[in-house]
Each structure stands twice: as structure tokens, then as C-alpha cells.
Amino acid sequence: MRYCRIAEGFGLIDDDVIRLLDRSPLEGGRPDGLVVPLAAAKLLPPVIPPVFYAVGLNYRSHVEHALARGYPAATSPERPEVGYRANNALTGHLSPIVRPAGVHGRFEAEPEVVAVIGRTIRNASRGEAQASVFGWTIGNDVSAREWQNSDRTFWRSKNSDTFKPMGPWIETDVDPLAQTTTCRVDGEVRAEFATGAMIFDPFDFIVETTKYITMHPGDVLWMGADATVQLEPGNVVDIEISGIGVLSNPVQEES
């Protein structure tokens, strides 16, 4: 099943139409009879999370790449330790990524698979962690590297408005660890990697995180990227994860 969100509410995608739901699919929403053509709909981030979890370095070659770029903190993680992003930065499929006026140099996409939590969980076993995931979507962890290096936190380097495209929808019937992630800029493949080649997988993170933290329905867990791709204003960046879909966003300069 594919669930999306539009201005009118949550929806179930059925071929070329969206069947609107009476409430969130995370609360058991059912079609209420209203139908909207998919092609005419503006897709919003499929969920606004209570907590927006994000994994940093989680693919071996990303760690090596970061070390080679001179980030001394970029050692391979020994444990699944999660970080955070902020909801203000979320934007939907086809909405612009706006590069702030003060950003120069490396301004990069990070293509990520995203777990959407469907249950309230604490002290989850691996089986409970697997059962707790409602579905999967795609995230682009857009990053302004000069700010990432100069600032004490990731506040503007990773959380400026529009820096977190997420979508286009939540796919419930896919094994994310058996997929391929492809990142294209203006139609040209710039990166391709095995989505599942993670150091720690989503269930490792959920097991470890819930030793201390209750996760809730709607929480999202962005799983990190195995590649970064430079973006320039005027580009269109597509992230495809097989079995889920394509998240596409134009890049604009701040006006």
C-alpha cells in the first residue's frame, strides 16, 4: 500500500487516483469516498513526525569519503547512535530546495531511506522493531558543508527551510534492505548504491534507541547515505529507491 498526504488530508494511492482517508493511516484511517487524481495533487511530506530522528555516518564508503575530506570526527561508528533533524526543514515531492543566499561551495544531496514508525515502542526486541515500522519513504538530507564545518550544531547546515525533502509517499510493502538507491541530477545518474549496505540497519537503531527512548507513531528515522551529490540552483535532483518510488525536487537560489 502507498499512503500520501495532500492539503485535503491523508490518502491511499490506487493507480492514478488518491483515495482520501478519514484520518491518518497510522491511526487506521479508511477511505472516506473522496477521490483526487494523483497527477493533479501536490504531495506533502507524508507525515510530520513527533520526533525526527536521523542517522549520521552509516555506510562504510561515506565514512571513508568523509575522512578523506578531512573530517576527523568521521570515524566508523561502533554503536547505533541516532541524531535529530527539525520539522521546519521538511518539504514535499516536487517542492523546491532553496539554497540560502549565504551558501557557497559544497551544497549536497544525501539520498536516504526513511523508516516511518507505526507503534509506540520501548525496549523493543529485534522482532518488535521490525513490526514497529509502518512503512518506508525517501529523504534527501540536503547539507551546506561550509556551515556544517563552521557551526557548533547542524542548525542551519542541515535544518534550514526546505533542506529536508521527504516523500513522495509511504510504501508499506517493501524490504528496504534489498533495494537500490539512485541519485540523478538533471536526469544523469550521479550516485547508485545498495540501500541495505548499512553499518547498522533500521532495526539495530530502533532496538538501541528504545532502550532509553519511547518511539511513537509518526516518528521518522532517516538512515544515512552512501554518497553525496553536489547541487546547483537550476538543477532537478531525483532520488529513486527501487520498490518505493522517486523523490524529485528542483533546486532554486534564494530570491
Next chain:
Amino acid sequence: MRYCRIAEGFGLIDDDVIRLLDRSPLEGGRPDGLVVPLAAAKLLPPVIPPVFYAVGLNYRSHVEHALARGYPAATSPERPEVGYRANNALTGHLSPIVRPAGVHGRFEAEPEVVAVIGRTIRNASRGEAQASVFGWTIGNDVSAREWQNSDRTFWRSKNSDTFKPMGPWIETDVDPLAQTTTCRVDGEVRAEFATGAMIFDPFDFIVETTKYITMHPGDVLWMGADATVQLEPGNVVDIEISGIGVLSNPVQEES
């Protein structure tokens, strides 16, 4: 005006009663006629923020204290750069702070004043920043220092369940920069400081943050602490900010 939140919804505190509102005070909620005795009410965190902003080092003596403790990153900030906490950790007035089984050594309260944003703002002037704050509450940025030192992020050191008491209510008619913050453990004063002796004040943070980030109604901005206070299971920790109130929480060991 003092606004709170209880299981039944948002409320306006009027002497010893809570007048329930028809919706959030941030959405212009009005009393709906229902009244609950304040003494009988379990106060919840007065708001669940879309984004939970938190300032790190923001008082000179906290910076000096952290440097003396051997945190090399604890240099005085040159710019107002905000960080984040997570909603799972929020808990209300009189609810327990639970020290996880694995926590030893320094387990500390950080008494903080909290700005509650009332408007959607971007590129705020200082005057707009001042006008954007709906009111003020109290936060306790409970921190497990061994984890803060050992981990890559603040995920469990500052965001374990119950580590972020907030309340007891939102006070709209107070100048937070003219107040005194007092932290008591079992009734004994352990720290007292001028709430307004900040390196950067809340409006500095809102002006700087909104250059890149849209802040929304209900967002909270925790302003940092000028002192840390050791907590042990069995303690009751009170944080009083004059003109706002007292946030009180018992400390328990994880069972």
C-alpha cells in the same frame, strides 16, 4: 495570564481553578465554561512543540565551569547557534525524572527559562522577535554527563524519556530577563542566578535562527543554564523562576 495543559485540554489558570479552553491558547482558545480545581489537576507539558530548540552554553560562568571540567569544546559562543532536543523526553510538573539503570556519576539538572513562540516568523527584526513570543515557562535540561562525553550525539544523555521536564504553565506577563532562577534539591537552595545574565538573549536567538529557519507557533526555545545541580534518586528538584512559577519533579531510579 497563565496557560496550562491537562488531560482534558488546554486551560487558563484563574486563582485556584483551571478554566478549560475550546482550543490551544496559541490558536486563540477561549474558556468553554468547564472548570477544574487546580489542586486536583495533573499538569502536562504546557505545549508539545513542532520543533524543540535548545541553547547550549549561554551563561559565562557555565562556560567557565565546563572548561574547568575539561570540555575543550566549551569555548564561549561567538554567535547565537541553536541546538535541538526531542519531544519523547518531555514530562510535566510533578512527574518523575527517571534515572536510567545504566547512569552513574554526574546526573544533573540544568534550570532554564523557555520561550514559547506564538507566531509564524521568518527574518524577524528584534521587535518582531519580541512580539513573536507568546509566553514563558520553565525547563529542566536533565543531563547524564558520562553519556554526554561518550556518545556522538546527545541522543540518550539529554533525550532519554523524562529528561526534559517543562512547566508548570506558560506565563504571558513577565519580563524573563529581569528574573531570578533558583534551583532547590529537597528544599535546599543549590543554585541561584540572574535569569537574564545570558550571553545571547532569546530575541538574539530568534533573529539569528529565523534568517534561515521559519519558527512556528508552539515551538519552544530553551535558553540554557548558569548552573548545574547533581540529582540522586529520592531527591525532589524544584526550579523556580520569579514571575513564572515553580517546576518540581521527583527523581526516581529506573525499576
